[in-house]
Amino acid sequence: MRRYLIKRAGISVMTMLGIVIVVFFIVRVLPGDAAAVRAGPYATAEKIAQIRAKYGLDRPLWEQFVDYLAGVARGDFGVSVRTDQPVLGELLSRLPASLELAVYSVLVATVIGVPFGIVAAARQGTWVDVVARVFAILGSSMALFWLGLLMIYFFFFRLGWFPGPVDRLAVGTPPPPTVTGFYTIDGALAGQWEVVAMAFRFLALPVLTLGFVLAAPILKMVRSSVIETLASDYVRTARAMGVSPRTVLFVDGFRNALLPVTTTIGIVFGYMLGGNIIVEYLFSWPGVGRYAYEAIQTNDLEALQGFVIMVGILYVALNVVIDLGYALIDPRIRLGRKVTA
Amino acid sequence: MTSLALMGLLPPGIELRAGSIRLEGRELTPDLAEGRTPREVTMIFQHPRGALNPTMRVGRQVARVLRINQGLGASEAKEVAVDLLSRVGIPGAERVARAYPHQLSGGMCQRVMIAMALGCRPKVLIADEPTTALDVTIQAQIFDLIRDLVAETSCGVVFITHDLAAVAEMCDRVVVLYGGQVMEQASTVDLFERPSHPYTRYLLESVEREVDPHIEEKDVDFGLPGCRFAHRCSEVFDRCVEFPPQFDVGDGHTSACFRHAEENSVAS
Numbered sequence: 001m002r003r004y005l006i007k008r009a010g011i012s013v014m015t016m017l018g019i020v021i022v023v024f025f026i027v028r029v030l031p032g033d034a035a036a037v038r039a040g041p042y043a044t045a046e047k048i049a050q051i052r053a054k055y056g057l058d059r060p061l062w063e064q065f066v067d068y069l070a071g072v073a074r075g076d077f078g079v080s081v082r083t084d085q086p087v088l089g090e091l092l093s094r095l096p097a098s099l100e101l102a103v104y105s106v107l108v109a110t111v112i113g114v115p116f117g118i119v120a121a122a123r124q125g126t127w128v129d130v131v132a133r134v135f136a137i138l139g140s141s142m143a144l145f146w147l148g149l150l151m152i153y154f155f156f157f158r159l160g161w162f163p164g165p166v167d168r169l170a171v172g173t174p175p176p177p178t179v180t181g182f183y184t185i186d187g188a189l190a191g192q193w194e195v196v197a198m199a200f201r202f203l204a205l206p207v208l209t210l211g212f213v214l215a216a217p218i219l220k221m222v223r224s225s226v227i228e229t230l231a232s233d234y235v236r237t238a239r240a241m242g243v244s245p246r247t248v249l250f251v252d253g254f255r256n257a258l259l260p261v262t263t264t265i266g267i268v269f270g271y272m273l274g275g276n277i278i279v280e281y282l283f284s285w286p287g288v289g290r291y292a293y294e295a296i297q298t299n300d301l302e303a304l305q306g307f308v309i310m311v312g313i314l315y316v317a318l319n320v321v322i323d324l325g326y327a328l329i330d331p332r333i334r335l336g337r338k339v340t341a
Numbered sequence: 342m343t344s345l346a347l348m349g350l351l352p353p354g355i356e357l358r359a360g361s362i363r364l365e366g367r368e369l370t371p372d373l374a375e376g377r378t379p380r381e382v383t384m385i386f387q388h389p390r391g392a393l394n395p396t397m398r399v400g401r402q403v404a405r406v407l408r409i410n411q412g413l414g415a416s417e418a419k420e421v422a423v424d425l426l427s428r429v430g431i432p433g434a435e436r437v438a439r440a441y442p443h444q445l446s447g448g449m450c451q452r453v454m455i456a457m458a459l460g461c462r463p464k465v466l467i468a469d470e471p472t473t474a475l476d477v478t479i480q481a482q483i484f485d486l487i488r489d490l491v492a493e494t495s496c497g498v499v500f501i502t503h504d505l506a507a508v509a510e511m512c513d514r515v516v517v518l519y520g521g522q523v524m525e526q527a528s529t530v531d532l533f534e535r536p537s538h539p540y541t542r543y544l545l546e547s548v549e550r551e552v553d554p555h556i557e558e559k560d561v562d563f564g565l566p567g568c569r570f571a572h573r574c575s576e577v578f579d580r581c582v583e584f585p586p587q588f589d590v591g592d593g594h595t596s597a598c599f600r601h602a603e604e605n606s607v608a609s
Contacts (some may be wrong), residue, residue: 234391234393236392237384237385240384241458242383243409256395276520331441
């Protein structure tokens with residue numbers, strides 16, 4: 001197990017190095033000039049050159065790269081051209097907002113997708129199954145921004161059930177003292193229940209938007225894997241031995257379908273780490289996704305590559321966690337040892 | 342398929358429509374048609390490892406069956422499960438009970454299956470080619486085990502196999518099936534002494550020597566009326582397009598072939 005973790009850590013470092021290299025050069029290829037944007041529309045050529053020199057943008061590309069790599073190794077992701085702040089600090093201060101959104105969205109998606117998928121598999125071909133499949137098709141073909149707009153239009157503008165897409169809390173409400181960065185948890189820890197309630201109300205619409213869309217792949221995967229396990233020989237055995245249909249469904253069927261389902265939930269969560277730029281923008285959510293969006297708008301190279309590298313690192317970490325989860329789920333998988341069939 | 346019907350475990354899309362299944366004079370057909378498995382019947386399968394839940398320790402799988410079929414409590418079921426595992430000839434049953442199916446050999450898995458089946462206290466055990474996936478020495482051990490347990494528990498066994506040697510060794514009575522139709526029925530001794538149906542004779546011949554290649558393997562056409570063996574039968578004639586009834590050839594020995602009608606009419 002320890003050897004496995006060490007090996008895995010080594011591979012992860014290589015992956016991240018690859019990510020840094022690719023990201024660095026792709027970002028340089030983007031059109032536009034960060035220094036010119038920073039200097040403003042009325043700046044003289046001299047002023048732009050001055051800024052370019054300040055951020056090292058005038059040096060040869062590969063020199064910049066070596067510098068950057070050395071910086072990343074020390075935990076220094078450079079300075080944002082737009083805000084003049086260290087990129088790492090800005091990303092870390094915004095990460096909890098994104099993670100809170102991601103965790104609740106995946107939770108909602110799982111709560112919808114898993115039970116619905118199981119029932120659809122158990123009652124294949126009935127109306128429940130049809131509803132589940134229609135839901136899955138809707139979820140996977142619905143554009144996030146469109147669904148988000150519909151949510152805002154109906155539940156905020158028309159019905160007024162939820163607050164508008166402005167931030168994580170109402171204007172003027174101080175956030176709870178930071179422990180985890182999740183307002184819902186920090187608020188509870190500080191005993192500020194009205195803050196917790198408000199945080200949930202502000203989370204509701206973006207979480208429902210994402211949860212609905214993310215539930216679709218989970219539902220589809222649960223349904224198809226459970227159908228597969230229900231057709232297996234061991235399910236036939238269990239039934240031949242008098243085990244009740246309900247137990248067969250959950251203990252023999254769903255339990256053995258967990259592996260592909262976990263993979264899907266992991267992929268969905270990984271997608272959330274980098275992919276909710278649209279929803280964060282739509283709901284003015286102060287997370288890393290919106291930060292990246294703003295960075296793109298202003299040619300803020302350091303900020304953008306900091307974001308991509310951070311997402312890459314989170315993704316690699318997530319994959320290690322998923323692999324560890326496999327070993328818990330399936331006794332046939334033992335990490336670090338050759339699998340014998 | 343017939344045995345799955347006996348268990349009420351027919352796959353979706355296939356229904357029990359006609360016929361009758363009785364056990365000790367009790368009609369089981371309606372329950373089976375609705376997919377309820379009868380408590381008195383249980384089944385062991387061809388691929389023992391695939392037939393065990395891969396994510397559950399085998400001891401727990403046996404204990405689960407005991408809890409359901411004998412109403413034992415959790416801790417008691419655990420003990421009885423270990424007992425059962427040693428009764429089916431598993432050495433170190435306590436240790437094996439904590440193993441997962443993939444950690445056991447095929448023969449071991451089949452023993453676990455038999456232990457589970459015993460836990461159901463069946464009156465009829467259906468053994469669907471229980472040894473085809475095992476090698477010959479293990480096969481003999483499993484045969485012995487099944488025979489011993491039958492003697493001990495006085496449960497009946499329906500033994501499904503392609504292996505005539507296994508039939509000769511294990512069975513009292515034989516039903517020869519081809520394409521789902523009953524071809525011949527007799528006591529084992531009688532069947533081997535005077536096989537009456539062309540298919541049975543062909544089967545027995547095929548064990549002794551290389552058979553005539555004109556009878557090559559063909560898929561059974563279930564859509565055709567009449568005897569399903571007709572298109573491969575060397576003695577086929579006009580009447581074979583009809584479905585033959587069972588002809589009594591003496592001593593509770595029946596055979597479904599119009600040849601018998603011909604012979605009788607010639608004799609009389």
